[in-house]
Amino acid sequence: MTSIWVGTRGTIRDAPGFNASRDAEAIRKAIRGIGTDEKTLIDILTGRSNAQRQLIAKEYRAAAGKDMKDALKGDLSGNLERIMVALVTPPAVFDAKQLKKSMKGTGTDEQALIEILASRTSKQMKEVAQAYYTVYKKSLGDDISSDTSGDFRQALLTLADGRRDENQRADEQVAKKDAQILYNAGEKKWGTDEGKFIEVLCFSSFPQLKLTFEEYRNISGKKLEDSIQSETSGSFEDLLLAIVKCANNTPAFFAERLHKSLKGAGTDEFTLNRILASRSEIDLLDIRAEYKKLYGVSLYSAIKSDTSGDYETTLLRICGGDD
Structure with a gap:
């Protein structure tokens, strides 16, 4: 259970x-x-x-x-x-099903994979992996392995293992050391040592990463996001940037994902449903606040102008107030 x-x-x-x-x-x-x-x-x-x-x-x-x-x-x-x-689906089972859906059939929905694996705690990921095996009789790691490749696969597998440190206290000396490791692995050398990026970004706790980002800026004179963008590419780059965003401000990461799902031609209901259902008892109030701060309109109004009928009513009830 x-x-x-x-x-x-x-x-x-x-x-x-x-x-x-x-x-x-x-x-x-x-x-x-x-x-x-x-x-x-x-x-x-x-x-x-x-x-x-x-x-x-x-x-x-x-x-x-x-x-x-x-x-x-x-x-x-x-x-x-x-x-x-x-x-009506338990959270870990819901995530497991969303991950399966993102890897099923031709082509992979990398953004859904990234969203779930970058944002969940180690405890949550262990439960998701257990639920995945219970529902599909296959390991989550095996499916990720057969559906992705290269550094992207390696980083996803590390996150899927649920090995991120959950300690909420950050150590300044460790942050200095990790920032230097990241600098040496990217900006300082010809070519990139992607393994070091995986090691630091997929294992350190979010509070520790925040401190590491500050130290990185002190050493390199630039934000880690800028270095990631110049040193990596494709889905691996997207995943590392998602981890940085989640470590800095998880609700803002989800606010941005929701905004993308609601803007432009057609609504991405799968992302909209997934975020509202999975964050409704965790941090949806904070996501709402970040949404308003980033986009100048309430999440409630954005949903209202982009959906209709009983579906709209349901989403607005989950969203809560119009602030």
Whole structure:
């Protein structure tokens, strides 16, 4: 059983006065009749935490003899179905499925792989890898290996192993040493020692990395991002830049991803759903604040102008207030 990932800055929390069997019965009624009562489904599933939704699903199965997720899939369609299924899936299983989807079929969705692997804690990645094996009977590492190559593959495998240090205290001497290692591996030499970049960026804790970035600037006179852009390329470059962004400000990283998913021709609903579902109990309040700071409009308004119908209602409920 995987744990539920909860932070203190989520938009969704445990509902007070929660009653799993009552909610399960209400969902059964909403699905059972002629036509679906989407309003009830949205009210219940966006108004409960993931831990509570798992209890509802258990009660639903006991009463109806089938999985609530399957019932939702059979009764809903399109984006509404996808976001509802995301809400009733345990976080580690949801990430595992998103990773599988990003590697399935022809071509790889590198940006989805990068987003998940760069932003999750070691504990979360260990749970995701466990869930991946439980669901697909294959190791996450094996699938990454067969779907990617080179330094990009090596960095992804290191992150998938969940070996990033989780210590929240940073050591100034270590930061100085690591900054010098990065400088020697890139700017200072002809060619790049990509292995050193992987070693520092994929193993150090985020607080440690922040201090390393400061020291790097002292040594080289430039930001590490600029060095990464001039020393690396392609998906490997994208991954390293994502790690730097997450270490500096994880909510800002997600705000930027959300903005990209909402702007331009057509909405990238897969990214939109994934971020809102996976961050709703962790740091969506902070992501909202960063979004407003970066783009001058609220995330709520951006979703409202880019989506419609019951799908829009669901996303706005997950997003919370219009600030």
